[in-house]
Amino acid sequence: MKNEKQATIILGGGLTGLSAAYHGGYTVYEGEEQIGGTCISPTVDGYTFDLGIHVLHTKNKYVLRLLQDKLGVNLKTQTRKAWIYSSGKLTRYPFQANTFGLPVPLVKSCLISFVENYCKQKNNKNSEYYNYEQWLIATFGEAIAKHFMIPYSEKFWTVHPRQITTEWLGTRIPLPSLEEVIEGALADQKKGFGPNATFRYPRKSGISAIPDEFHKSGIHVINNKKAVKIDLYNKEVFFFDGTKVNYEVLISTIPLPELTKLTSAPKDIAMESRRLKYNSILCVNIGINNDKLNDNHWIYYHEKKYSFFRISFLKNFASSLTPRGKSSITAEISYSKKKPIDKKNIGDTVVKDLIHAKVLTKKDKIDLIDVRDIPYGYVIYDYKRVECLKKLKKYFESHSILCAGRYGNWEYQWMDDAILDGKKVAAEAKGIEKVARKQKSRHAKL
Template sequence: MTTGIIGAGLTGLTLGNLIEDCELLEKSNECGGLCRSLSEDGFTFDYSGSHIIFSRDKEVLNFLLGQLGTNVVRCRRNTKILYEGNYVKYPFENGLSELPLYDKLNCLTTFITASFIHRKSQSRAENFKEWLYTMFGRGIAERYLIPYNEKIWKYNIAAMSTSWVDGRVPRPPIWDVLKSALGIPTEGYKHQLNFYYPKAGGINALIRSMERKCSGKILKGFEVRSLSRENNKWIVSNGEERRKYDTIIATQPLFSLFCALKHAHMHIPAHVYDAVRRLKYNSLITVMLGLDVEHLNDLSWLYIPDSDCLPHRVAFPSNYSKEVAPPGKSSVIAEITYNSGDAIDAMMDKELIMRTIRDLHRRGIIEKDSVCFARVKRTNPAYVICDLDYERNMYQIRTFLNRAGIYTVGRFAEFRYLNMDACVRNAMDLAAKFNSVN
């Protein structure tokens, strides 16, 4: 039974590694999807945002590390939050001792109060903003979590659901927060405290390895324009060539999938098509800077909740591996979310670079005169936004796809906020299901 896999990003390549009789159709001339890297003038940048490799799932972690072999380094996270001009340990609740006295006491007391109220009432938050207040208290929520999340999502967080927060925004133990306020070192988000990264080649080194193991299975430059069902076969066309498969797995965005179905005149009920159009997401700009500085700092990445600073996060990939920058230089990736048609989207690359350099210079993160390389990349879509209608819309979409016999896996095919390891896990589970049948 031949399986057609639409998309050769991380998810598609995982499937290609694990399913024997398959073919991958990739619209671009290179594989990788969101896991691609730019290599230029001795610098290597992950241009859909800084990627790292970590997972609680040992099978997934071993699979990813096995792809890299010896081309890997192990790093310990050193991440900060820029709060009122000072660096505070990440997560914020684990760095309370570094706050001014009043802020520290307010964060601690409101966290404890919220914890006891939640434990007693067991009430369920109606939206993401309310959830932040319920789980963390007013102090932590208003000083960091609310401004940062409003900035990264570019969406009203009171209109976002809580369906995506499990495992992504864990609630810290009261004891850890108390110790943090007293200056006793604690660590949060321990599953990413130690992470891995390719020694050379950026995250694209992972993709290249996976691609080699799919040799002969990948058809590049094949943009799926129509997808139809004929005589118990799936017919996939790019407008010039038709390919036939017994089964189809889609890893590309749902929007593209439904466009292909519509182009092939497959009947899509109006309520399903409306559900697809109602799905929300945002996009990402990365400003990649090379610096004529041998050692900029010791940070892994930095969160910036200030609304008057363009980037929400700044990563320092040359601190993961020295081989992603030329000798004597270092690198920075500034991440900026936007919505199509907004003021950020309208900014030209030159303006984005100048504004980013200015904002980082003013906050003492870089010296503007040290910049020796600058590039901009845009990723659209980048992040799934789970609004209050998300579950209802996805139920209608999943029901339709299940009845049609189309499998979907990956961040934008499932339309779920999945990290790399979750995409791999879901692909592994689906591949196991296919292999058990064949």
């Protein structure tokens, strides 16, 4: 068995792993043939698809300089065109600020409950919310919460929002003012809300342009290196091809449950790993022989009668992603152990739902259907997460393993978060290496 030894190595070639390699000069071992993690853009019969929606809406100047100036990613700034399909109508995103066009009784109830709740919250500013459902009702009123926010949340997360904490929120949910909610109920309000009201997206190659440019910068990546075992005590990683590598520090960006399975961790640690909750995403990519499908970026669907929670139109992100005269749709379907789905004939199901939702017609010719499964989609912030994560990270750090990224830190990260996390963990590894060198130097003098 061939053996190598390195000071620090990285498992996982997603954005965090690539960023750590870029900032630390380390080697990445990627289990798949292609780098990028969930930021890959497969091309099938001339159609390029992302694994769901990936847009860059960061305001972080370092990340923007890194991507555009240093790595040379050709990004185009765009104004978001996002809609919600509800009660047979398309309304602008976000729902809470744009009820105009919905049935009048629904608009009325949403507006009244928002105003009533606004008055309550004005006099109770120090409220704490035990779960996401409580926060939704307290923030937007019962009607908005029950008509859209709660059903969409349950469809997306696969668990009821009362089972989710509010730790992940940040700026993710737009918070319109009272005036904006009223204006959006009385007229078509074209104002952009939320952090991705404008975003950047690569002009060519899909979102994979970002990991590709990291790779071109000269970082060392070894593909098709699937880890099958980690010896924590001898600090060795064993790979499927029969090779192994020794390390002093291991940066792991692979999902925490998968990392735990690779080790001989004690039963209590293995149990904590199994308690981590997440959803999975099935992306149904469809190529369509229709040049003028629509001009939107994406549309949300909260109603149960539609299999998907969101669809997107990549041609409207970059025209280079579809063959001339054609269009494409990516439909995202969420599932988990608590909400399993029947994957058989899922493509046909999605096409039928798209026709029902008036996105497609029966006359539209389908060129291809390509299904991609993302086993680890989004981390579910349940009540056990913080304590589980604390125990797991403490255990792995005691064995010189630094967990990082969306699935290593087990958190809801955007792309800029993942890149910055890679930079951070590379610096941490350098610090550990420095301490180790000093200790070796002292021992050598004794």
